[in-house]
Structures are given as C-alpha cells and as structure tokens.
Amino acid sequence: xxxxxxxxxxxxxxxxxxxxxxxxxxxxxxxxxxxxxxxxxxxxxxxxxxxxxxxxxxxxxxxxxxxxxxxxxxxxxxxxxxxxxxxxxxxxxxxxxxxxxxxxxxxxxxxxxxxxxxxxxxxxxxxxxxxxxxxxxxxxxxxxxxxxxxxxxxxxxxxxxxxxxxxxxxxxxxxxxxxxxxxxxxxxxxxxxxxxxxxxxxxxxxxxxxxxxxxxxxxxxxxxxxxxxxxxxxxxxxxxxxxxxxxxxxxxxxxxxxxxxxxxxxxxxxxxxxxxxxxxxxxxxxxxxxxxxxxxxxxxxxxxxxxxxxxxxxxxxxxxxxxxxxxxxxxxxxxxxxxxxxxxxxxxxxxxxxxxxxxxxxxxxxxxxxxxxxxxxxxxxxxxxxxxxxxxxxxxxxxxxxxxxxxxxxxxxxxxxxxxxxxxxxxxxxxxxxxxxxxxxxxxxxxxxxxxxxxxxxxxxxxxxxxxxxxxxxxxxxxxxxxxxxxxxxxxxxxxxxxxxxxxxxxxxxxxxxxxxxxxxxxxxxxxxxxxxxxxxxxxxxxxxxxxxxxxxxxxxxxxxxxxxxxxxxxxxxxxxxxxxxxxxxxxxxxxxxxxxxxxxxxxxxxxxxxxxxxxxxxxxxxxxxxxxxxxxxxxxxxxxxxxxxxxxxxxxxxxxxxxxxxxxxxxxxxxxxxxxxxxxxxxxxxxxxxxxxxxxxxxxxxxxxxxxxxxxxxxxxxxxxxxxxxxxxxxxxxxxxxxxxxxxxxxxxxxxxxxxxxxxxxxxxxxxxxxxxxxxxxxxxxxxxxx
Numbered sequence: 001x002x003x004x005x006x007x008x009x010x011x012x013x014x015x016x017x018x019x020x021x022x023x024x025x026x027x028x029x030x031x032x033x034x035x036x037x038x039x040x041x042x043x044x045x046x047x048x049x050x051x052x053x054x055x056x057x058x059x060x061x062x063x064x065x066x067x068x069x070x071x072x073x074x075x076x077x078x079x080x081x082x083x084x085x086x087x088x089x090x091x092x093x094x095x096x097x098x099x100x101x102x103x104x105x106x107x108x109x110x111x112x113x114x115x116x117x118x119x120x121x122x123x124x125x126x127x128x129x130x131x132x133x134x135x136x137x138x139x140x141x142x143x144x145x146x147x148x149x150x151x152x153x154x155x156x157x158x159x160x161x162x163x164x165x166x167x168x169x170x171x172x173x174x175x176x177x178x179x180x181x182x183x184x185x186x187x188x189x190x191x192x193x194x195x196x197x198x199x200x201x202x203x204x205x206x207x208x209x210x211x212x213x214x215x216x217x218x219x220x221x222x223x224x225x226x227x228x229x230x231x232x233x234x235x236x237x238x239x240x241x242x243x244x245x246x247x248x249x250x251x252x253x254x255x256x257x258x259x260x261x262x263x264x265x266x267x268x269x270x271x272x273x274x275x276x277x278x279x280x281x282x283x284x285x286x287x288x289x290x291x292x293x294x295x296x297x298x299x300x301x302x303x304x305x306x307x308x309x310x311x312x313x314x315x316x317x318x319x320x321x322x323x324x325x326x327x328x329x330x331x332x333x334x335x336x337x338x339x340x341x342x343x344x345x346x347x348x349x350x351x352x353x354x355x356x357x358x359x360x361x362x363x364x365x366x367x368x369x370x371x372x373x374x375x376x377x378x379x380x381x382x383x384x385x386x387x388x389x390x391x392x393x394x395x396x397x398x399x400x401x402x403x404x405x406x407x408x409x410x411x412x413x414x415x416x417x418x419x420x421x422x423x424x425x426x427x428x429x430x431x432x433x434x435x436x437x438x439x440x441x442x443x444x445x446x447x448x449x450x451x452x453x454x455x456x457x458x459x460x461x462x463x464x465x466x467x468x469x470x471x472x473x474x475x476x477x478x479x480x481x482x483x484x485x486x487x488x489x490x491x492x493x494x495x496x497x498x499x500x501x502x503x504x505x506x507x508x509x510x511x512x513x514x515x516x517x518x519x520x521x522x523x524x525x526x527x528x529x530x531x532x533x534x535x536x537x538x539x540x541x542x543x544x545x546x547x548x549x550x551x552x553x554x555x556x557x558x559x560x561x562x563x564x565x566x567x568x569x570x571x572x573x574x575x576x577x578x579x580x581x582x583x584x585x586x587x588x589x590x591x592x593x594x595x596x597x598x599x600x601x602x603x604x605x606x607x608x609x610x611x612x613x614x615x616x617x618x619x620x621x622x623x624x625x626x627x628x629x630x631x632x633x634x635x636x637x638x639x640x641x642x643x644x645x646x647x648x649x650x651x652x653x654x655x656x657x658x659x660x661x662x663x664x665x666x667x668x669x670x671x672x673x674x675x676x677x678x679x680x681x682x683x684x685x686x687x688x689x690x691x692x693x694x695x696x697x698x699x700x701x702x703x704x705x706x707x708x709x710x711x712x713x714x715x716x717x718x719x720x721x722x723x724x725x726x727x728x729x730x731x732x733x734x735x736x737x738x739x740x741x742x743x744x745x746x747x748x749x750x751x752x753x754x755x756x757x758x759x760x761x762x763x764x765x766x767x768x769x770x771x772x773x774x775x776x777x778x779x780x781x782x783x784x785x786x787x788x
Contacts, residue, residue, distance in 0.1 A: 003028075004051035004060065007036055009043055010105040014093030018051045020062040024139040026147060031071035031078050035064040035107050035128045042128045044107040046096055047071075048078060064128050065111070067153055069146070072104065072348050076403045077366055083399055084391060089760055089780060098389055099364035102163070102199075103341035108156040113145055162202065163337045166213045167195035169223045171578070172515040176221065178528075182212050187221065188517070191571070192524040195334055198224075252290075256283055259431035263291055263409065266429050267372075271405040273398065275378075275423045277415055278433030279670065280641025281440055281605075284411045285315075288374045289322050291409065296326055296353045300371025300406070304357045305393060307380035309334060310579050311603045315376065316357040323355055331358035331365060360385060363393040363400070370404040373397040377603060378410035378419060379634055381785050390781045413641060413672075414634040417627075417683070418690040418783075420676055436645075443612070443643040443650035445668045450655045459546050459554050464613055464653050468555070468593070472563055476648065477586070477608040478593045480551065481639050482615040485569040485597055486510035487550045488543030491518060491529075495538030500527070503534075504743040511543050512571060513550075523742045551615060552595045559593065568596035601639035607646025612639055617654040621661065624737045625787050626688045629663055633675050636667050687729065687752050689783060695759045696784035697749040697766065699733060701776045703740060711776045712747050718769040719749060722762055728753040737788045744777075748787060756782070 003021040005028060008014070019036055021028060028034075032047045042064060054060055081095040088095070097105060111126045122141060123130070131142065145151040155163075168190050176183045186209060190196060201209035216222040252260065259276060266274040278284045292302045304319060306312040309332050316330045327350075329343050347354065348366045356365055360383055363373070375383065375394060384392040394410075401408045410419055423430035436442060450461050459482075460468070471478050490508045491500040500509045502520035509518040511529065518527040532539055543550075552567045559565070566582050573579035586594045589608055594600060614636060621632045636654060644650020656664065666675040684691050699715060701708035716733040723730035732749035739746055753759050763780045770776055 004054065005063075006048050006051045007034060007045040007063070008048050008091065008093040008096065009036075009038065009045050010093050010096045010100060011043055014091035014097065016048060016092060017045075018055060018058070018060060019045075020060045022062040022139075024136070024143050025063065026066060026069070026143065028066070029071045030075065031073035033067040033072055033104065035067060035109075037061050037064060037132075042107045044105050046073065046078075046093075048082075048092060065131050066146075067109070069149075070349075072345070073366065076400070079403070080396065080399055084396065087395070087756075087782065088389065088391065089763065090389065094389060098361075098385075098391070101340035101344055102337040103155055104344060106155065110154045110156060112152050112154050113142075114150040162199035162210070163197055164224050165195045165197050165334075165336055166190065166201060166217075167223050169221055171572075174221050175219065176216075182208055183216060183221075186212050186216065188519075188526045189524060190222070191515070192519065192521075192526075197337070252286070253283070253435070253437060255433050255435060256287060256437075259287055259433060260290055262429060262431045263287065263407065264294070267291075267295075267407045271401055271407050273401075273408040273410060273422075273428040275415060275419055275428055275430040276409065276411040276433065277420070277423075277430055277672070278411070278413060279436060279442060280413045280638065281436040281442075281645050282413075282433035283437040284376070284433065285318065286437075288376070288409065288411065289319070291372060291407070292319075292323070292355065292374075295371035295407075296323065296355070298371065299353050300369045301354045301356070301367040302371060303362060303365070303367055303373045303397075304355070305362060305373065305375045305383070305397070306357070306359060307377050307382035307602060308599075309359060310573075310583065310599075311376070312357055312359050313580070314603070319355055319357050326353065326355050328355045328357070329365075331356060331362040333359060333361050360393045363396045370400055370406050372407040372409060373401055374409045374411065376411050377638075379412045379414055379416040380602070381631075384785050386781065386784075386786065390779075390784075392783070414637050415672075417630055417676065417679055420672075421680060421690045424676075439647070440645055441649065442670060443640060443652050445640055445652040445654065445670070447617075447659050447664055447668065448653050448655045449657070449659045451657045459551055459615060460558075460613070461655060464655060465558055467611060467651075467653060468558065468613065471611040472559055472592050474610075476592075476610040477589070477606060478611045478613065479600055479606070479609050479639070479642050480555065480593065480595045480613040480615060481597065481600055482546065482548050482551050482595070483598050483619055483635070484545070484547050484616070485521075485549070485571055486519065486547035487513035487553075488547055489545040490543070491541050492544045493533040493536065493538055494540040494542055496533060496536035498533065498535050499544070500531075500533075500541075504740070505738070506740040507738065510547065513553075514571070522738065546615070548595055548597060555593055555595060563593065564591035565593040565595060566591045568594060568600050570597070570599075573599070598635055598639075600642065601635055604642060605645055606642060609643055609645070610648045610650045612643040612650070612652045614639060614652070614654040617656040618658055618661075621658075621663070623788070626683070626686070627785065629675075629679060633663060633667060633672075637670060637672070640667075640670075692729075692752040693754060693756050693759060694783065695751040695753075695763070696781040696787055697733075697751060697763060698736070698779040698781065699747045699749070699776065700741075700744040703743055703745055705775055707772060708745060708776060711771050714771060715766045715769050715778070716749065718766050719751075719762060722765050723751070726753070726758045726762055728758055728762055750787070 004018055005021060006016050007019050008016040028047060030047050030049050034045055035042055036045050081092050085092040085095045113122055113124050174187055198210045217224050263274050266272055276284050295302055304315055306315050312332055320328050331343050350368055356362055383394060397408050422428045448461050448463055468478050488511045491511050500518055502509050502525050505520055505522045509520050511518055516529050518529055548567055548569045552565055555565050566586055568582050585591055587606055621628060640652040643652050699712055712733050719730050729752040733747040736746040736748045751759050767778055
C-alpha cells in the first residue's frame with residue numbers, strides 16, 4: 001500500500017479523508033494542494049498530514065496529481081485553520097474555503113505541457129481525468145516534466161471567464177425597457193449587493209445571467225472585468241517619495257513619543273496585543289507608520305487592516321507614499337479571484353519584508369515573518385463576518401501574531417468594550433492619546449431636543465436649520481448624518497392602513513425615490529412604484545419616516561441654489577469610483593454639504609468641516625440588542641470627530657427626542673471612561689460579555705415546513721435540559737427580532753457560560769437532536785455582534 005495522507009476538501013462537504021500516495025507522485029508535505037478523486041468527480045484538497053492507518057472497511061483511493069511543486073501553505077497557516085475550525089465547530093476545509101481565493105481551491109484546471117519539450121508525444125494539454133487514464137510510463141514522463149517546470153497549472157478557460165466581475169456603470173434610472181424583467185432583476189441585484197462575478201450571478205439568479213450581463217455591457221449600463229478599487233488606491237502615487245509625505249517630517253508630540261515607547265516595549269517583550277486609545281485626530285496613523293518603519297528595518301512584514309474598502313484605499317495611498325521603496329500589496333474582497341490568487345501566491349512564495357493593506361479577508365494572507373498587524377478602528381463591526389461562516393479578524397490576527405511573536409496593534413477613539421476591559425484588567429497594554437495634534441481641538445457637542453417636532457414632516461429643527469445656513473454662508477462645510485438610507489423606511493396605504501411589507505421577510509420595504517422602487521434591505525426583493533396594495537388593491541400611499549434621500553432633498557430646498565449637496569450611502573456608492581468621486585469632491589470643497597449614513601463617520605479627514613449634525617441621535621439606541629448603547633456611543637463620537645479637524649473650531653448638534661438618557665452626558669463630554677464604567681456595571685449585572693462567554697444559536701426552517709415548530713421545541717428542550725447539567729444559562733429558543741427572512745422562520749437562543757468547551761458540547765448535542773438537518777438549519781455564533 002502506498003503512503004497514506006490526510007487530505008481535507010476545500011469544497012462541500014469539507015471533510016478530511018485518507019488517500020494513498022501513488023508511486024509516480026513527487027515528495028509531499030503538509031500544506032500542499034492536490035487533486036483527488038471524490039465520488040464521480042475530482043476535487044481540490046489540502047494535505048494536512050500523514051495518516052497512521054487505513055480506516056476499517058474503507059478502500060483507499062490514490063491522489064491524482066499535485067497542484068504545486070512546494071506547499072503553498074506553511075505549518076502555521078494550517079495550524080491557524082485547524083484552530084479556527086475547532087473554535088467554530090466546522091471542518092478545517094470550511095476555514096480553508098474562506099481563506100483561499102477561489103482559483104486556489106478549484107480542481108477545474110488544465111495542465112499545460114511545453115509542446116516542443118514534451119516526451120513520448122504527450123498532449124500539450126491534459127485535464128485531471130486524462131492523467132488518470134495514462135499508463136505508468138506516461139505518468140513517469142509527466143513527472144519529469146512537472147519537476148522540470150515544463151508542466152504548469154491553468155484554470156479551466158470557462159471558469160476563468162466566469163471570474164470576471166459585473167459592476168454598475170451608471171446610476172438608476174437605467175436606460176432599459178420596463179418589460180425587460182431579467183435585465184431589471186440583474187441591475188437591482190447589483191444595486192443591492194454590489195459588484196458580483198459572473199459565476200456568482202449565474203448561481204444566484206440563473207444560467208441566463210451571463211448573457212443578460214453581456215447585453216447590458218453592450219448598452220453601456222454595466223461593466224465586465226476587473227474592479228476599479230486598485231486603480232483608485234494608486235491614484236497620485238507616481239513621483240511621490242518619502243520626503244514629500246508629511247508623515248516623514250512629522251514631529252511627534254510628548255504623548256505620541258510615550259505611546260511609541262510603550263508599543264515598542266510590548267513588541268520587545270515577546271509581542272502581544274496593544275491598544276492605542278486616542279481621540280479622533282490624535283495622530284494614531286503616524287504611530288502605526290513609525291512602528292511599521294521599525295519592523296521593516298528588522299526585515300519583518302506588516303499588515304494594515306481597515307474596516308471597509310474606501311478606508312483601505314486611503315490607507316494604502318498613505319502607506320505607499322510613506323514607504324515608496326517597500327514591496328506593497330493591496331488586497332480586498334472586491335478584487336477578482338485571479339487578482340487575489342496572484343497576491344496570495346506572491347506572498348506564499350516570497351521572502352523579505354512586505355507591506356499589505358486590506359480589508360477583513362487580508363488577515364488570511366501568508367505574509368512572511370509577520371511582525372505586526374494593525375487594526376485601525378478596531379471596534380468596527382465590519383471586522384467580523386457573520387454570513388456564510390462567522391469569524392472575527394481580531395481573533396485570527398491574535399493567533400497569527402502570537403505564533404510569530406509579533407504585535408497586534410488595535411487603534412480606536414471608542415474601543416470595543418471587551419478590548420478596553422482586557423486593557424483595564426492588565427491583560428493587554430494600552431497607550432492613551434488625549435489631545436488632537438497641532439492646533440486642532442475637539443469640537444463642542446450639543447443636544448437639540450426635537451420632541452416639539454411631533455408629527456411635523458420637518459426633518460431638522462429650526463435651530464439646526466439655522467446653524468446649517470450660517471455655516472454654509474461662512475464658506476465652511478457641513479456633514480449631516482442619518483443612519484437610514486432610502487427616501488422613507490415605510491410606505492403606508494391610506495385606504496386600508498397597512499404598510500408595504502416584504503412577503504419573504506415580514507419587514508417594511510423602504511421607498512427609494514431615485515430608483516422608483518420599494519426595496520427589502522434584507523433579501524433584496526424589489527417592487528416598482530407606483531404599485532397596488534396587496535391587501536386592498538388601493539393605489540394611495542404616503543411615505544412615512546425619513547431616509548438620507550429625503551434628507552438630501554430637504555437640504556437642497558433649505559439652502560441657496562448654488563450650494564451643492566452630496567449624499568454618501570450604499571445606494572449612492574454602488575459603483576466604487578462613485579464613492580471616490582463623492583469623497584474627493586467634498587474634500588476639494590466642490591460641495592459644502594455631505595449627507596450620509598454611518599459611512600461618513602469612519603476615519604475621513606475633512607479640514608473644512610466645522611459643523612456636524614446628527615439628524616436622529618436616538619436611532620439604534622433602543623434596539624433589542626445588548627450592544628445597542630455601545631454602538632450608539634461609538635457611532636456618535638466617531639461622527640462628531642469629523643468636525644474641527646482644520647484651522648477653525650468645530651461644533652456638533654445631535655437631535656434627540658429623549659434628552660434625559662444617561663448616554664448623552666458621556667457623548668457630550670467625549671467621556672469614554674464614564675461610558676465604559678456605566679456599561680460594564682450593567683453587563684456585570686446581566687452576565688453579558690465580557691463577563692461571560694455568550695453564544696447565539698440560530699434555528700430556521702422554511703415558512704411552509706409543517707415540522708419546523710416541533711423541531712425547534714425538541715432542540716430547545718435538549719438545550720435547556722443539558723444546559724442545566726452543564727451550568728449554562730439558556731435563554732430561548734424564541735422568535736428572532738427579525739422573525740422571518742428570505743422565506744424562513746427564525747428562532748434565536750442565547751447561551752451564557754464560563755467555558756467555551758461546554759458551549760460547544762451543548763451545541764453539538766442540539767445538532768444531534770435535529771430531526772431534519774436538511775430542512776431545519778442551525779448555526780452557532782460565538783461572541784455575536786448582533787442578536788437580530
């Protein structure tokens with residue numbers, strides 16, 4: 001029997017299987033990708049280690065062919081995948097599927113042989129099935145070609161073509177016929193979900209999607225090919241050298257010098273996590289750059305993580321200007337699989353220090369000798385992925401820097417409560433920056449009571465309206481935030497009194513005036529407007545509530561005609577270049593007012609902004625989620641930090657209908673410590689994190705599945721009975737706050753424990769009790785950021 005190896009599948013069912021090593025195979029090592037037979041198909045897998053014996057009653061199959069000469073993944077990377085899989089209670093292959101670009105986990109490949117050098121008249125192109133059929137002598141000849149580098153792997157041409165992305169070329173309304181239903185469906189899908197690969201569109205919408213996308217490209221409505229974010233990140237880099245970057249000549253303040261010494265001490269002491277708690281505008285980025293410089297001089301690599309692509313673009317530009325002679329890579333989830341694959345391969349096979357800037361998924365890149373991971377705005381929820389597979393980039397970065405004895409640098413003006421609790425307890429070190437750099441000072445923050453607006457259709461109080469007019473008249477800039485997009489969150493039928501709800505999600509559909517559509521922001525279903533009421537057949541509707549579209553319209557009416565108002569939200573920035581256009585125009589002063597959702601609160605630097613308005617400060621404060629107060633504090637302090645970053649002082653006006661809420665005192669004073677002390681006292685009382693290990697169990701089933709309620713009852717009984725025996729607090733199952741999404745009934749169950757192992761064991765027992773796993777879905781989210 002040939003040597004035995006454990007190979008994990010990087011596609012469903014993701015399990016690890018034992019395979020034999022054929023005699024014609026080159027030497028094999030853990031971390032190497034191979035093609036294996038699986039059922040009647042061929043799959044890609046990753047070798048995780050040798051197998052000790054043949055499983056009883058199992059006939060061992062041999063591997064087909066390696067996908068690389070040397071392992072793509074090193075031991076630390078494989079160990080990281082194993083560790084994360086154990087934590088999330090999934091197969092290792094599931095983690096590798098998330099970590100690897102699509103081109104590195106497919107078996108749809110062709111092996112190209114140099115024709116003029118081929119031996120024994122072998123074909124110039126072979127598929128895995130061809131290799132299976134050739135004889136021993138031909139395999140030996142192929143092995144010689146493989147080891148000599150004359151046989152190379154290429155992705156199947158069809159698969160490669162499907163990696164192209166489809167992105168919107170224009171904003172709605174689009175120049176398509178009203179009865180072109182498939183074209184409109186594809187365009188609306190792109191509007192709600194952003195750029196998508198042809199592969200994704202075909203599997204989500206149907207086999208018709210690629211042909212429809214090609215027609216729309218011909219009409220100039222969409223674009224096929226690479227996305228533009230890389231190009232945007234590289235704008236204006238040509239000719240810039242280190243001396244031109246203000247960061248190179250920047251004189252550190254006393255606070256910054258102290259913080260830098262403390263960070264260096266953490267690194268020299270064997271590494272670990274270090275929190276930089278600095279007010280907005282205190283120069284945290286300068287510290288990141290200086291630490292990066294020191295590590296690069298030691299020959300170590302550095303990874304910068306930003307919570308979203310727009311901020312990653314900005315950070316990449318700064319890094320490239322600061323380190324013009326260092327190899328720098330930009331990486332994010334909107335790049336094509338081919339682009340991400342090239343970056344992954346370059347890093348896996350590289351030597352010497354490298355700088356990488358990216359979003360959450362970049363945490364899986366195989367950087368050589370990782371010296372530091374910087375997580376800017378570490379509190380941001382975008383660092384956690386909750387769809388497909390729940391994981392937090394901070395946990396992965398913690399594991400990776402722990403292995404490399406590197407520094408995990410966490411920066412924020414409003415740290416995550418769990419992070420600050422760890423710092424307060426002495427488990428991680430913290431450096432504090434209390435002052436803004438230069439002559440800038442923190443803005444004055446005031447509350448504006450809008451209870452008197454009552455049922456008025458007016459969005460902004462008289463005081464706020466006057467402040468906006470005065471600021472614009474003075475030639476200064478204004479940011480107005482309303483964390484609710486669209487024109488109106490509800491559409492009310494005047495004939496029967498019902499609101500328009502999504503039939504698949506049972507939530508109100510948002511009216512988007514610019515698109516003339518009602519949209520469900522959870523499943524993406526849309527209806528053209530005007531429409532008839534599904535209940536009474538009436539056609540008389542009135543929009544209720546306010547969104548950013550309506551706020552933009554109100555400001556345009558309030559201000560003189562020559563004052564330009566821009567809007568920054570998901571609807572206005574579906575095209576990545578449009579986001580850059582909006583931010584660039586506002587930064588250059590081409591517009592005086594910027595309206596937007598929470599997107600405008602994150603890390604943007606506009607020296608001309610002297611007034612920030614929060615149109616509805618109460619929004620989100622009373623959501624049924626234990627982190628609602630923390631989110632509100634973070635969001636409002638962050639958006640307030642956009643004011644007064646230049647020569648002129650800034651002020652912030654927050655509209656509220658509940659001015660007596662205790663959180664306002666802390667927000668008005670920018671008092672993070674006061675907020676933290678009050679929040680942890682509440683969480684201690686109710687045993688919320690960080691004073692317990694909390695997990696969210698999700699159970700769902702199709703709305704028409706008759707056995708669903710009984711299955712939930714049975715699994716709930718198992719959770720409660722075995723939870724009592726394990727000392728785990730079990731709350732639920734109960735209908736989720738969003739009780740139906742995408743046609744599935746949803747139930748939540750909260751588990752609180754002092755031991756993650758017990759939580760995992762309890763969840764495993766519940767899964768075993770599931771009477772219909774194919775229909776009733778379950779999921780486990782450890783440390784959930786949202787319980788909706």
